[in-house]
Amino acid sequence: MRTTDYLLATQKESPAEAEVISHKLMLRAGLVRKLASGLYTWLPTGLRVLNKVAAIVRDEMNKAGAIEISMPVVQPADLWQESKRWEAYGPELLRIKDRHERDFVLGPTHEEVVTALVKNEVSSYKQLPLNLYQIQTKFRDEVRPRFGIMRSREFIMKDAYSFHLGEESLEQTYQRMHQAYCNIFERIGLEFRPVIADSGSIGGAVSHEFHVLADSGEDDIAFSDTSDYAANIELAEAVCLDTRASASADISKVATPEASSISDVAAMLSVAATQCIKTLIVDADESCDHPFVAIVLRGDHQLNEIKAEKHPLVASPLTFADEAKVSAHLSCKFGSIGPVALPLPVLVDRSAAACSDFVCGANEDGFHYIGVNWERDVADFEIVDARNVVAGDASPDGKGTLQIRKGIEVGHIFQLGDKYSKAMNCGVLTESGKHEVLKMGCYGIGVTRIVAAAIEQNHDQHGIKWPPAIAPFQVAIIPMNMHKSHRIMETALKLYADFLAENVEVLFDDRKERPGVMFNDMELIGIPHSIVIGERNLDNQQVEYKNRLTGEKTLINIDEVIAFVTNQ
RNA sequence: CGGUGAGUGGCGCAGCUUGGUAGCGCACUUGGUUUGGGUCCAAGGGGUCGUAGGUUCGAAUCCUAUCUCACCGACCA
Numbered sequence: 295m296r297t298t299d300y301l302l303a304t305q306k307e308s309p310a311e312a313e314v315i316s317h318k319l320m321l322r323a324g325l326v327r328k329l330a331s332g333l334y335t336w337l338p339t340g341l342r343v344l345n346k347v348a349a350i351v352r353d354e355m356n357k358a359g360a361i362e363i364s365m366p367v368v369q370p371a372d373l374w375q376e377s378k379r380w381e382a383y384g385p386e387l388l389r390i391k392d393r394h395e396r397d398f399v400l401g402p403t404h405e406e407v408v409t410a411l412v413k414n415e416v417s418s419y420k421q422l423p424l425n426l427y428q429i430q431t432k433f434r435d436e437v438r439p440r441f442g443i444m445r446s447r448e449f450i451m452k453d454a455y456s457f458h459l460g461e462e463s464l465e466q467t468y469q470r471m472h473q474a475y476c477n478i479f480e481r482i483g484l485e486f487r488p489v490i491a492d493s494g495s496i497g498g499a500v501s502h503e504f505h506v507l508a509d510s511g512e513d514d515i516a517f518s519d520t521s522d523y524a525a526n527i528e529l530a531e532a533v534c535l536d537t538r539a540s541a542s543a544d545i546s547k548v549a550t551p552e553a554s555s556i557s558d559v560a561a562m563l564s565v566a567a568t569q570c571i572k573t574l575i576v577d578a579d580e581s582c583d584h585p586f587v588a589i590v591l592r593g594d595h596q597l598n599e600i601k602a603e604k605h606p607l608v609a610s611p612l613t614f615a616d617e618a619k620v621s622a623h624l625s626c627k628f629g630s631i632g633p634v635a636l637p638l639p640v641l642v643d644r645s646a647a648a649c650s651d652f653v654c655g656a657n658e659d660g661f662h663y664i665g666v667n668w669e670r671d672v673a674d675f676e677i678v679d680a681r682n683v684v685a686g687d688a689s690p691d692g693k694g695t696l697q698i699r700k701g702i703e704v705g706h707i708f709q710l711g712d713k714y715s716k717a718m719n720c721g722v723l724t725e726s727g728k729h730e731v732l733k734m735g736c737y738g739i740g741v742t743r744i745v746a747a748a749i750e751q752n753h754d755q756h757g758i759k760w761p762p763a764i765a766p767f768q769v770a771i772i773p774m775n776m777h778k779s780h781r782i783m784e785t786a787l788k789l790y791a792d793f794l795a796e797n798v799e800v801l802f803d804d805r806k807e808r809p810g811v812m813f814n815d816m817e818l819i820g821i822p823h824s825i826v827i828g829e830r831n832l833d834n835q836q837v838e839y840k841n842r843l844t845g846e847k848t849l850i851n852i853d854e855v856i857a858f859v860t861n862q
Numbered sequence: 863c864g865g866u867g868a869g870u871g872g873c874g875c876a877g878c879u880u881g882g883u884a885g886c887g888c889a890c891u892u893g894g895u896u897u898g899g900g901u902c903c904a905a906g907g908g909g910u911c912g913u914a915g916g917u918u919c920g921a922a923u924c925c926u927a928u929c930u931c932a933c934c935g936a937c938c939a
Contacts, residue, residue, distance in 0.1 A: 306888060306900070307874050311932050321873095331931065386938070402939090437863080437937055445939080503939095703939065740939070775897055810899035828898055838898090 295767070296790075297803045301338050303327075304815050314510050316749035317442030319758050323819050325745070332439030332447030339819060340745070342766035342799075344450070347744050348429050350481050350763065351452045358474035359467075360425040360454050365407045367431055371397030373406040377717045388435045400433035405714045405736060408455040412732070413720040416457065422722065422732070423463045425471075427454030429741060441510075444702070444746045454737040457715070459724065464733040468500070468709050471737045475504050475705050478739070483761030484704075484748060489515050490525040491706065492600050500709040504739075505701025506747040515701045516683050520694030527698065528600040530683045531690040534644035543651040543665030545634070550662045554629020556593040559662055563653060567593035570653040571646045573631040575620050575638070576602065577609040582639065585623065586615045590633055590642040592649060595681040602680045607639050630655040633672045634663055640675040642668070647677045702747040703740070710734040758820030759843050767801040769793055769859055770816040773827040774809045785827050785837070785852060792856050817842060823859050 303324030311328070312318040320326050325340030336344060352362065371389070374380040379387075388400040401407070408426055416424060429452045439447050454471065458464040472488065479486040484506050491503035503526055505515050517524035525531075553559045560567045570593035578587045587607050591597060603612035617628055624631060624638075632654030633640045646652075647668060656663045668675070687696045712731050715721065721731040745764075752759040762768065771793075773786035786802065793800040801821060803812045809828075816824055826838040836849045839858065850858050 305873060309873065310868085310875095313933070328931095384937095432939090434939070436939085438933095438935095440933085449939090451939090706939070738939080743939085778897080808897060808899080808901070810897095810901090813899050815900090826898075830898075 295799075295801050297801065297805050300801070302815065302819075303337050303339070304818055312442065314441045314444065314750070315753055316444065316510075316746040319749050319753055319818070320442055320746065323758055326443060328442075332436060332445075334443055334446055334448075339766045343745050343748075343760070343764050344742065346764040346766075347482065347748075348450070348452070348741050351478055351739055351741060352429060354474045354478045354481070355427050355452065355454060357477075358425075358470050360427045360456075360471075360474075362428060363411075363426050364428050364430060365401070365404050365411075367401050367433065368398050369401045369404075369407055371399060373410055373718075374399055377406050377409075377714055379406070386434050386436065388433055402432055402434040403451075403738075404428070404430075404453055405455065405710075405734075406718070409714045409718045409720045409734070412455075412457050413718060417722055419459050419722050419724050419730075423456060423458045423467055425454055425456040425467055427452060427737070442746060443742050446742065449743065450741040452739040452741055456735040456737070457720075458733040458735070459722065459730060461733060464709055464711075464735050468707065468735050471707050471735070472502060475707065475737075475739070479504060479506070479704070481763055482744065482748065483763050484744075484751060486704070487515060487517060487524050487701065489517070489701070490529055492526060492528045499711060502707050503701075503703050504705030504707075506704050506744075506751055507699055508702050508747065508750040509700050510750050511700035511702040513701050513703055514682075514698055516687075516696045516698050518689035518691065518694040519697055521689060521691055523689050523691040523693065525690075527682055528598065530696065532598075532644065532679050532681050532683045533688050533690050534648050535688050536645070536648040538648045538668065539650045541650055541665075541667035541670055543667075545663055545665045545667070545671050547656050547658075547661050548664055549660060551660045553662075554627065558629075559653060560593065563662070563664065565653055565664075569593070569649070569651075571632075571649060573633060573636070573655060575615040575628065575631060577613040577615055578639070579607055579609050582607045584638050586620060586638050588631070588633060588636055588638045588640045589678075589680055590640060590646045590654075590675070591681050592643065592646045593653075595643065595645060595684070598680060598682045601678075602641075605641060605678060605680075607641070624657060626655070626657050626659045630657065630659050630661065632657055632663060632666070633675060634666060636672075640672065641678045641680060642675045643680045644677055645681065647675075702743070702750065704744050704747050705737075705739045707737040708735060710736055753820075756814070757818035760820040760822060762822045762843075765799075765820065765822050767799045767819075767821050768823060769798055769800040770819075770821040770824045771800060771802045771827070772809070772812045772816060772824055773803070774812075774829075776804065776827075777806050779829060781832055782827050782829065785832065789825060789827070789837075789852075789855055793859075796856055796860060798856075798860065823862060825855060825859070 305322045308318040308322045324337050326334040390398050432451045433448050436447050456467045486506050488502050488504050491501045514527035516527050516530040553562045556567050556570050556572050560570050572591050574589045575586045578584050599612045603610045650667050651665050653664050654666050683696050685698045689696050715732045715734050721729050724730050749758050773782050776783045790802045822842050824840040835852050839850050840847050
C-alpha cells in the first residue's frame with residue numbers, strides 16, 4: 295500500500311475526550327473515529343488490525359472443532375420473552391419496533407437465537423456434541439460507554455455456544471475452549487491470565503475469565519506467586535490461617551465520642567485497625583425473620599459484595615441498609631454498631647472471627663466495647679467468607695501467597711448447564727429414545743476490546759508497538775526526499791515491489807514529506823519493521839533497518855533486505 | 863440515574879466577567895525555501911459560535927429552555 299493511495303488519518307494532538315492511552319493512540323494513529331457515544335467507525339488501519347485479531351480467533355476456533363455460523367443482529371422479542379430475559383436483561387437491551395409495531399431487540403448476545411436454532415435443527419444424540427460460533431456485531435446499551443472502544447455500545451464479539459448430552463461432554467468442550475483461548479492470546483502476543491470468575495447474569499456454575507494484564511484494567515485479579523491459582527477478586531476465596539487466641543481481657547465499655555470510622559476509633563484507642571472489627575448492615579432476604587443482616591469484617595478489610603449476596607439470609611442484589619431505618623431499629627448510628635447482643639443475624643468473616651480481645655461498636659452512640667471475644671461475648675454468629683482478598687493473603691490452593699494486579703477482561707467462558715435449553719425446551723432423543731434437555735456452554739471473546747487491550751499493554755511515548763501478529767502492516771518503507779533523487783525512488787520502488795512479491799504487508803510512504811514527519815507517523819502507527827532509504831547509505835548500497843519493538847537499528851545491503859526482514 | 867465540567871472551521875484552544883462586524887496554533891490549498899526526526903516565509907480557502915426562544919438599536923458574550931459530549935460514581939461484558 296502506498297500512503298498516497300491510503301487514508302492514513304494520523305493526528306498530532308489527541309481529542310480532549312480521550313482519557314486512557316489506548317483511546318488516545320487509537321484516535322491519533324487513525325484507527326477509529328467516534329460517531330456518537332460508544333459508536334465508532336473503524337478506519338483502514340484499525341480495520342486491518344481488527345481483521346487480524348478476528349482471523350486468529352477464527353483459526354483457533356476452527357482448530358478446536360467449532361463451526362462458524364452467522365446469526366442476525368436484530369432478534370424478535372418473543373425469543374427473549376421465552377427465556378425470561380426480556381424482563382431480566384434491563385435497559386442495556388436495546389428494544390426497537392418494526393413498521394408493524396412488533397417488538398425486536400438488537401442482540402447483546404445470542405443464547406436465545408442459537409438455542410432456538412439447535413432446537414429446530416438438531417434432534418438426535420448422534421449430532422452431538424455441537425459447538426457453533428460467530429464473529430459478529432453486538433449491541434449493548436451501556437449506562438456509560440467509556441475508554442473509547444474498550445467499553446463501547448456496539449462492538450464485535452466472537453461468541454460460541456456448545457450443546458451436549460450430559461455434563462461430561464460439556465466439561466470436555468469447556469476444557470478445549472479454555473485451551474483454544476490460551477492459544478489465541480498467546481498467538482496474538484499478549485500477557486494474559488485465565489482466572490476463576492463469577493458467572494454473573496449469564497448464569498451457570500463454572501466460569502473462567504481471560505484477562506490481559508494492564509494497569510488501566512477495570513478488574514482486580516488475584517493470583518498466587520507460586521502456583522497457577524488465579525481468580526477475579528470478586529470470587530477469590532479469602533482463607534484465614536490464623537487461629538483465635540484465647541481471651542485475655544474482660545469486656546468493657548469505653549466512651550468514643552465523635553469516633554465512628556475504624557480509623558477514628560483505632561486512633562482514639564491507640565489500637566491497630568486489625569484489632570478492630572466493623573459491622574456492616576445490609577438488607578435481609580425476604581425469607582429472613584429480620585429486616586437486616588449484620589456482616590462483620592476485620593477493620594482493615596473490605597466487604598466483597600458478590601460473595602456476601604450469595605448468602606441465603608442476604609438480599610440479592612446486595613443493598614446497604616438505609617441508615618435512618620437502621621437507627622430506628624437499633625437506636626444507634628452505623629458507626630456504633632457491634633455484634634454484642636445485636637438483635638440481628640450476625641455473619642462474621644473468617645478473619646474477623648480469628649480476632650480476640652477486639653474492639654467493636656457498643657450499639658450505643660458514642661461508645662465502643664474493648665476486650666470483646668467471640669462466643670464468650672457474642673453467642674450466636676455464623677462464620678463466612680465475605681471479604682476481598684488483599685495482597686499477601688494465603689492462596690486458597692494452599693500454595694504461596696496472593697498478588698493482585700489489574701486486568702482487562704477480553705474473554706469469558708461459561709458452563710451454562712440447562713438454563714437456556716430448559717427454558718426453551720431444547721433437547722434431543724437419546725439412544726434409548728427418550729427426550730433429554732441439552733447442557734450448554736458459551737464462550738465469548740471481545741474482538742474489538744482486544745485491539746484496545748493490546749495497545750494498553752504495548753506502547754511507548756512515540757505511539758503503538760503492535761505485536762507483529764496483529765500489526766496493520768509488517769514493514770514501512772521510508773524513502774527520504776524521494777522526489778529529489780532518482781536512485782532513492784528506484785530503490786524504494788524496487789523494495790516495494792519485492793515485498794509485495796513476497797506477500798509481505800508493506801506500507802510505502804511515498805508522500806512528499808520531510809523525514810521527521812514520516813518517522814513519527816510510522817512509529818505512531820506502530821509498524822514493527824522500517825526500511826529507511828537515504829542518499830548517505832545508498833553510496834554503500836545500503837539501507838537502514840529499524841525495529842519498532844526493540845529500537846534496534848542496523849545497516850543492511852540492499853539485496854539482502856527482503857531476506858533479512860522476512861527472517862525477523 | 864447522581865455529581866462535575868465542556869460545546870466557537872477537520873483537531874487543540876482563546877474570546878464571554880464589562881454586549882459593538884469572530885481570532886490563534888495545527889491541519890488543508892498555492893508559491894518559494896528547507897531536507898536523516900513534526901523546517902521557515904508569504905498568500906489563501908473554510909465557522910448558522912450545539913439548538914430554540916427571550917432581553918437589546920445590536921448577542922459567541924446576558925436570561926430561559928433544550929440537546930449533545932466527556933470525566934467521577936452507581937451499574938455491567
